[in-house]
Amino acid sequence: MPLYKAPLRDMQFVLKDLLKAEDHYASLQGREEVTPDLMDAILTEGAKFAEEVLAPLNQVGDQQGCTWSEDGVTTPEGFKEAYDQYREAGWTSMSARSEFGGQGLPPSMGLLLSDMIGGANWSWSMYPGLSGSAARVLEVYGNEMQQERYLPKMTEGSWMGTMCLTEPHAGSDVGLSRTKASNNGDGTYNITGTKIFISSGDHDMTENIIHLVLARVEGAPEGTKGISLFLVPKFIAHEDGSLGDRNGVTCGSIEHKMGIKGSATAVLNFDAATGYLIGEENQGLTYMFLMMNTARMGTAMQGLSLGQLAYQGGLEYARERLQMRSLSGPKNPDGPADPIIVHPDVRRMLLTQKALTEGSRAFLYWILMLVDQASHGETEEIQKEADELLHLLTPIAKAFVTETGLEVANYGMQIYGGHGYIGEWGMEQIVRDLRISTLYEGTTGIQALDLLGRKIMGTGGKALMGLTKRIHKFCEAQAGNAAMEEFVAPLAQLNKEWGEITMQIGEKAMQNPDEVGAASVDYLMYSGYIAIAFMWAQMVELAAGGSEGDAFMASKVKTARFYFQRILPRTESHKLSMLSGADNLMALDVDEFAF
Amino acid sequence: MPEYKAPLRDMQFVLHDVFQAETLWSELGLEDVNRELADAILDEAAKISQNLMSPLNRSGDEQGVSWNDTVVTTPDGFPAAYRELAEGGWGALAGDPEYGGQVIPKMLVLLFEEMSYGANMALGLYLSLTSGAALAIASHASEELKSRYLPDMYAGNWAGSMCLTEAHAGTDLGIIRTKAEPQADGSYSITGNKIFITGGEHDLTENIIHLVLAKLPDAPAGSKGISLFLVPKFHVNDDGSLGERNEVSCGSVEHKMGIHASATCVLNFDGAKGYLVGELNRGLAAMFTMMNYERLSVGVQGLGLSSASYQSALDYAQERLQGRSPAGPENRDGPADSLMVHPDVRRMLLTQKAYVEAGRAFAVFVGQQLDTAKFGSGEAQQRSAGLVELLTPIAKAFLTDKGLEATIIGQQVFGGHGYVREWGMEQLVRDTRIAQIYEGANGIQALDLMGRKIASNGGQNMAVLIQEMRDFAAAAEGEIAEFTQPLLDAVTELETLTATVLSAAGDDPHAIGAASVEYLHIAGLTIYAYMWARMAGVALAADQNDAFYAGKLHTARFFMQRLLPQVKSLAESVRAGSAVLMDIPVEAF
Numbered sequence A: 001m002p003l004y005k006a007p008l009r010d011m012q013f014v015l016k017d018l019l020k021a022e023d024h025y026a027s028l029q030g031r032e033e034v035t036p037d038l039m040d041a042i043l044t045e046g047a048k049f050a051e052e053v054l055a056p057l058n059q060v061g062d063q064q065g066c067t068w069s070e071d072g073v074t075t076p077e078g079f080k081e082a083y084d085q086y087r088e089a090g091w092t093s094m095s096a097r098s099e100f101g102g103q104g105l106p107p108s109m110g111l112l113l114s115d116m117i118g119g120a121n122w123s124w125s126m127y128p129g130l131s132g133s134a135a136r137v138l139e140v141y142g143n144e145m146q147q148e149r150y151l152p153k154m155t156e157g158s159w160m161g162t163m164c165l166t167e168p169h170a171g172s173d174v175g176l177s178r179t180k181a182s183n184n185g186d187g188t189y190n191i192t193g194t195k196i197f198i199s200s201g202d203h204d205m206t207e208n209i210i211h212l213v214l215a216r217v218e219g220a221p222e223g224t225k226g227i228s229l230f231l232v233p234k235f236i237a238h239e240d241g242s243l244g245d246r247n248g249v250t251c252g253s254i255e256h257k258m259g260i261k262g263s264a265t266a267v268l269n270f271d272a273a274t275g276y277l278i279g280e281e282n283q284g285l286t287y288m289f290l291m292m293n294t295a296r297m298g299t300a301m302q303g304l305s306l307g308q309l310a311y312q313g314g315l316e317y318a319r320e321r322l323q324m325r326s327l328s329g330p331k332n333p334d335g336p337a338d339p340i341i342v343h344p345d346v347r348r349m350l351l352t353q354k355a356l357t358e359g360s361r362a363f364l365y366w367i368l369m370l371v372d373q374a375s376h377g378e379t380e381e382i383q384k385e386a387d388e389l390l391h392l393l394t395p396i397a398k399a400f401v402t403e404t405g406l407e408v409a410n411y412g413m414q415i416y417g418g419h420g421y422i423g424e425w426g427m428e429q430i431v432r433d434l435r436i437s438t439l440y441e442g443t444t445g446i447q448a449l450d451l452l453g454r455k456i457m458g459t460g461g462k463a464l465m466g467l468t469k470r471i472h473k474f475c476e477a478q479a480g481n482a483a484m485e486e487f488v489a490p491l492a493q494l495n496k497e498w499g500e501i502t503m504q505i506g507e508k509a510m511q512n513p514d515e516v517g518a519a520s521v522d523y524l525m526y527s528g529y530i531a532i533a534f535m536w537a538q539m540v541e542l543a544a545g546g547s548e549g550d551a552f553m554a555s556k557v558k559t560a561r562f563y564f565q566r567i568l569p570r571t572e573s574h575k576l577s578m579l580s581g582a583d584n585l586m587a588l589d590v591d592e593f594a595f
Numbered sequence B: 001m002p003e004y005k006a007p008l009r010d011m012q013f014v015l016h017d018v019f020q021a022e023t024l025w026s027e028l029g030l031e032d033v034n035r036e037l038a039d040a041i042l043d044e045a046a047k048i049s050q051n052l053m054s055p056l057n058r059s060g061d062e063q064g065v066s067w068n069d070t071v072v073t074t075p076d077g078f079p080a081a082y083r084e085l086a087e088g089g090w091g092a093l094a095g096d097p098e099y100g101g102q103v104i105p106k107m108l109v110l111l112f113e114e115m116s117y118g119a120n121m122a123l124g125l126y127l128s129l130t131s132g133a134a135l136a137i138a139s140h141a142s143e144e145l146k147s148r149y150l151p152d153m154y155a156g157n158w159a160g161s162m163c164l165t166e167a168h169a170g171t172d173l174g175i176i177r178t179k180a181e182p183q184a185d186g187s188y189s190i191t192g193n194k195i196f197i198t199g200g201e202h203d204l205t206e207n208i209i210h211l212v213l214a215k216l217p218d219a220p221a222g223s224k225g226i227s228l229f230l231v232p233k234f235h236v237n238d239d240g241s242l243g244e245r246n247e248v249s250c251g252s253v254e255h256k257m258g259i260h261a262s263a264t265c266v267l268n269f270d271g272a273k274g275y276l277v278g279e280l281n282r283g284l285a286a287m288f289t290m291m292n293y294e295r296l297s298v299g300v301q302g303l304g305l306s307s308a309s310y311q312s313a314l315d316y317a318q319e320r321l322q323g324r325s326p327a328g329p330e331n332r333d334g335p336a337d338s339l340m341v342h343p344d345v346r347r348m349l350l351t352q353k354a355y356v357e358a359g360r361a362f363a364v365f366v367g368q369q370l371d372t373a374k375f376g377s378g379e380a381q382q383r384s385a386g387l388v389e390l391l392t393p394i395a396k397a398f399l400t401d402k403g404l405e406a407t408i409i410g411q412q413v414f415g416g417h418g419y420v421r422e423w424g425m426e427q428l429v430r431d432t433r434i435a436q437i438y439e440g441a442n443g444i445q446a447l448d449l450m451g452r453k454i455a456s457n458g459g460q461n462m463a464v465l466i467q468e469m470r471d472f473a474a475a476a477e478g479e480i481a482e483f484t485q486p487l488l489d490a491v492t493e494l495e496t497l498t499a500t501v502l503s504a505a506g507d508d509p510h511a512i513g514a515a516s517v518e519y520l521h522i523a524g525l526t527i528y529a530y531m532w533a534r535m536a537g538v539a540l541a542a543d544q545n546d547a548f549y550a551g552k553l554h555t556a557r558f559f560m561q562r563l564l565p566q567v568k569s570l571a572e573s574v575r576a577g578s579a580v581l582m583d584i585p586v587e588a589f
Ligand SMILES: Cc1cc2nc3c(=O)[nH]c(=O)nc-3n(C[C@H](O)[C@H](O)[C@H](O)COP(=O)(O)OP(=O)(O)OC[C@H]3O[C@@H](n4cnc5c(N)ncnc54)[C@H](O)[C@@H]3O)c2cc1C
Pocket: A163, A164, A165, A166, A169, A170, A171, A172, A173, A196, A197, A198, A199, A200, A257, A265, A436, A439, A440, A441, A442, A443, A444, A445, A446, A449, A517, B320, B322, B323, B324, B339, B342, B343, B344, B345, B412, B413, B414, B415, B416, B417, B419, B420
């Protein structure tokens, strides 16, 4: 079983060298400063916790899974103890606002931590992860009573939160949700309905669970405009924060899933449960959406961190497993065979893992900096610019990094040969756990529509221009740098093509409303490959200036070369596919799909 | 839970309309096999896969096999179902008639296999392993062994297993350690440990016949010193009755990602009595002669499971109401439109359909070559034998790679429900995944293709295939140009790349390994384009008001416009050469 090792060197490289994190953190307003020492301490301590406490529970969690009984859900052995340790160490409060007992560090810090704890044990990390999202919603939109009564406990971690959107007939289309809220006239509402697929919907890790529930107030408009957000505690809190009555929300069952078995996915039945309106009526989706970027980045992290684990596992095995000889002569003449890392095809798999994982790390960490800047940037202008980019990049990050993460995880299995298929080696679990990431928090298809429909067409291409200009500037600045030519030339060319293709699709979309959906997933993947190329080009620039003989830096240049020569060409087929138009999808009558 | 429906219409279309199987069979002298018989077999196969095998698929996955002190128990219902399959003769479709086998062409057998895997891969595997072992015995064993073992294997009373892999030797069989000591009575005493043996132990049959690779004490090192032995679980007396238990036992079963109902066994041979099959030190060669059949069959696993996945996804997409059509509501009275209105859902479904149907045609095409190579004569026979060599690794790897892709898409169409066990879509992914690994990992297939099947004969067989595709395109006229033109472009790319890599291989030992997987995919996509062009040709000549044919044309168009372009990207990766892979020192990873 591959035991997770936090990739500290790469994390530091990306944060410090590439993203100039010191300057970044020094510049933020309204948050506690992350000094270089503090950042190092958080990364080192986080790595230790992930490696020592969480990684050993990863396989156990998969094998035991969660169990359901009338009395509630039991999490796998060790999960609660690990959580207690986590909470006591103060990790739950890191990015929380100081008014409610938080440490007030910028939002990026929580997500950086999730790269490590998620890689070590994704199922476990979902509990605090979702709870954090729920707490952020309350921090921003909750009223005083809600904040004072619920936030301190959530911040210190003794209560956890959930997000309850999905219903059996309403997933992507939240507007169809039917859960009802009737106003009791005393500031409370009665919530009635059924939610499904609710992560951490019930468990034994904390004494109370705070559900954030989307529901429809009686008489509200149909569709997405009539949805409100409610706080529905499992146990109603007294004014002093002590636990009161059990509320009318129960867990009807949990799902048996392909993976993330340590994470409880609950059916929740609300039976006239007491709920408190958050913000105003009918504004529920707006509040949810404002938090969505962070939640999506959290899911993007799953692609990265489990991809990292699959790469680590693959690499370790490829160095040890002896099988066949190198075709350029034995490399391990005293052994019965050579380690499989001598074979070009094994290297192809490993380098695909490495190039996608490290490229994605740079990409996602960059976006984390934008998350900070969007709310805490020095000037309004910085905030605005960051916010625009963030909106554009988030769906790409979520869908691209999880889709390619799945590829990376599958290579991890493939490198193990038959052993990859066997549970005890741990590689197939990575594939099973990672597989959810292209489905929840909005499927890949939905992210792609968001990108091309709302973020690109919706801004008349303006948001994209902001990005292509940046890339253009970078490329221009490299003019005459011969060492960079092999990277800058293809990047500049694709960057130009990106804008042109976008125009073409935009024109077609004006004629035919199906064109956006027909191009969207290819467009998103195409965009992702260019974004990662941009990151690799910037990393090469740094590495080229690094000290001679540093294997880490040297490997960056070579991995970038691999990426540009063997992965980036994928843009070509995505381009041809998306430009082929909607007709080859829409022309079929439904019965022509027959077999 | 998805219920498997055999895609009979498409199977008949491929067999009869695209490949004119009846004509071929009569040319090959298989007088007893005609269209009527073929359709009857397909009908029966459909029934047995739908009614007997499919209902045990989910329960088999949940229950799995269990091991207790060397005894392996299969899931509820499996022993009875296996008996019924055996009594129906499904294990002996392509057997030696002298010992009770039937002479059914592979073109047809593989369609039964597709159904059996699509309905219940784990159960289907027990049958396939038995056919595989029987084939090796029929091809290489002595008369004495054949008459003692084959009739009961064909009758389904005994099952078979193939024992190659050891803990330290998977791809590299040359380093196996299992020993065979010659005994005075002409038999051998076999000692060693095998792992990952499918059907190595179970409760489906009263006896299991293991085919085991082992080395004599004085055998040459490496793969040239491997011999093949028949090792029965129970000895067989001269009168055919079962004798004593042999010294082979199951040490444990693996807990796996999927095919839970298939027993994957550690087998311990402890001085077990074995009988030589074929010649000494020629064991690998003997295994390889049956490998072409087995590899195609593994490819068909990818096909069968993706077809099952497509069926369920298509049903679900029609029933699930979510969102509105971008072009305005289509189901005004309902709360939302069906998923079928969304372009991206159609993209997913068409990707599945395009891969599944081209894959089916391709498998039958390979089956046709196998049949011609086996039953044919003269030049045609030789040509097909060459094509079989070339096409087998492509069929194994490409069908299973596309199998994973298609089953993942099927899961995606189900949204969150695709991740939940009871819906069955995730099981298809877990079950398909093994097919990329066993029977030679797909990376090894790609090396086999470029190294042994192409480079070692200067690309001769590939040239034959390329010529066939060009001839087809040249002979076709009219509307079909829409499909033959992209085919021709892909063929040209394939031809150019073949030459490029072969010439690079002259002085770069890594050139082939660096190009092989992408090259195999380019070949696979080009062949799929050929299959789609052929199917489009038939559809163009048929009644366009029939949704089946109209759907074929649309899908062919979709394939050419949206999937075939992958050739361009893959070709560029191949051109990158090997340096970009090999230049990195091991420490720098
Ligand atoms: C393990 C797990 C944990 C989860 N955790 C939570 C949670 O904590 N809280 C919560 O509220 N939910 C949760 N979910 C639910 C998850 O967010 C939904 O499953 C997801 O949003 C997709 O919705 P759906 O399953 O209904 O799929 P559907 O919406 O039915 O989608 C099915 C398919 O149709 C496509 N599709 C749908 N509409 C369109 C369109 N307009 N255009 C193009 N394509 C479209 C989708 O891309 C998808 O491929 C979880 C789900 C799982 C499996």
